[in-house]
Amino acid sequence: MTQPSDPALAFPFLGGRPCLDFVATLGKRHAVPLERLPGPDALARWITEAGLAAEEGPVPVTARDLTEGRALREAVHRVVRSAMAGQEPDAADVRLVNEMASRPDLAPQLGPRRWTARHPARAALATVARDAVLLVGGPLLERVKECGNPGCSLLFLDDSQARRRRWCSMERCGNLAKVAGYRSRNRAAPRGEGTFGPRAEREQAKGCTSYASGAGDSCAWWDAVGSRWSSRRCDRPPRRRSPTSSRCASAPSRPR
Known part of the structure; x- marks a missing residue:
């Protein structure tokens, strides 16, 4: 038919x-x-x-x-x-x-x-x-x-x-409703408090991989909306590697 x-x-x-x-x-x-x-x-x-x-x-x-x-x-x-x-x-x-x-x-x-x-x-x-x-x-x-x-x-x-x-x-x-709600929350959030803002860094970050090489390396982030790991170019200043950790010395801990 x-x-x-x-x-x-x-x-x-x-x-x-x-x-x-x-x-x-x-x-x-x-x-x-x-x-x-x-x-x-x-x-x-x-x-x-x-x-x-x-x-x-x-x-x-x-x-x-x-x-x-x-x-x-x-x-x-x-x-x-x-x-x-x-x-x-x-x-x-x-x-x-x-x-x-x-x-x-x-x-x-x-x-x-x-x-x-x-x-x-x-x-x-x-x-x-x-x-x-x-x-x-x-x-x-x-x-x-x-x-x-x-x-x-x-x-x-x-x-x-x-x-x-x-x-x-x-x-x-x-x-469609979930996407619309996500966009609405992002528009209403103060500057810097969106998916990759300070709050997201505290609650969603797996750990920054930008070491002494400086900004520009990639960071891994937990996208709570998409329920998946994603990445972006790091915009943080260069950091020192912790002598006892393989992660960035000032990187936030992975959420538990």
């Missing part, structure tokens, strides 16, 4: 439930919405990638299926949001989800074909609607969260053991 040329249109499957993954086909809800279902072909691709295809090859999707799919997606999003906030969902949204869930859904099969259905696209949407009904009306609703990245609107089911998951994924948003 043809993949989108724009990486932003790739479907994220991070929700942990089919209905939440379907809601994610509209991205960036807090900013300029990103429509990942611009046409029937995109909906067919999502059904296949979600593992809801009832037949091999492209799933036949009509313009009507696309319209109903988008309407179901937004109704599920509003119903889940209302339930997360402890509020009564809109009656029209409930009727739409219930009506779609009452249609014939995908029938499981033994053998190479996982599902069967007379109308594959409509059955896939009915399966999504039923999943939403089970999620909202079941005990797992309290574990549904929104990604902690302000620029991300993905909903996910927190299946971590400690129930402390914050991001839709560490690779997608968690690392």
Whole structure:
């Protein structure tokens, strides 16, 4: 199946439930919405990638299926949001989800074909609607969260053991948040108190290798943000080698 040329249109499957993954086909809800279902072909691709295809090859999707799919997606999003906030969902949204869930859904099969259905696209949407009904009306609703990245609107089911998951994924948003926090702390730190400032020298330095040869040699530093050793050119004045140590006489000790 043809993949989108724009990486932003790739479907994220991070929700942990089919209905939440379907809601994610509209991205960036807090900013300029990103429509990942611009046409029937995109909906067919999502059904296949979600593992809801009832037949091999492209799933036949009509313009009507696309319209109903988008309407179901937004109704599920509003119903889940209302339930997360402890509020009564809109009656029209409930009727739409219930009506779609009452249609014939995908029938499981033994053998190479996982599902069967007379109308594959409509059955896939009915399966999504039923999943939403089970999620909202079941005990797992309290574990549904929104990604902690302000620029991300993905909903996910927190299946971590400690129930402390914050991001839709560490690779997608968690690392971006860490980098942004690191840069913000560095900008706020007084001059000389950043990654290679005096505080870093006291707390992170492994030891300066600049001996009597003078400044310009390399120093090894423990980068607490990156959790790795890194190096830079030494800007300290020349130092005497300690007669009892192989390290610089005035170099700080390695943190313990």
